[in-house]
Amino acid sequence: KQEVTQIPAALSVPEGENLVLNCSFTDSAIYNLQWFRQDPGKGLTSLLLIQSSQREQTSGRLNASLDKSSGRSTLYIAASQPGDSATYLCAVRLNYGGSQGNLIFGKGTKLSVKP
């Protein structure tokens, strides 16, 4: 059974720091991996999607990497800002027919960026 783990559960950093969030998964047979952001009382916002054949994706100050063989992904946030404060969730899509909607999520890392 696929399990997704995110470390740390919570992180507090001063504004301007670069930081890394970690995600690990137990079964390397994934179709893709996504990073989401969740603000309190709101839904999830997709940040980056990495296909299983890709190694990384970048969007602005965000860079996500994927090492499928070791079951790991990292989300790198450069020059963090208070507006980055949110919970960041990692999710893998399983690799079987009809599994388009079945994302397995981690519990998230709650990030707080202090001004």
Add this chain to the structure above:
Amino acid sequence: GAGVSQTPSNKVTEKGKYVELRCDPISGHTALYWYRQSLGQGPEFLIYFQGTGAADDSGLPNDRFFAVRPEGSVSTLKIQRTERGDSAVYLCASSLYRTSGANVLTFGAGSRLTVL
């Protein structure tokens, strides 16, 4: 619509009652998903629709849970004989269908269900 709309935003009910939660996806999105998120946990997959049919309902926890999408747009999640353990935020998402599998999901704000 501009985003995924879910109603009600909050629902408080008593144990044993029947509950319906509604999801209005982004116009033109053929794929629709229901997830459930308990406090301190990540979202948990319930069911995925492609058009009017449930392409994957493997996440529904038991036969008290049922979802429909009769016209391929709005979906309703139905919970019978609610239990306290059903208390959670129910999230709906929609996406275009891509043969590449790179479906970017847009989530609604969720419906918070509290069963007393």
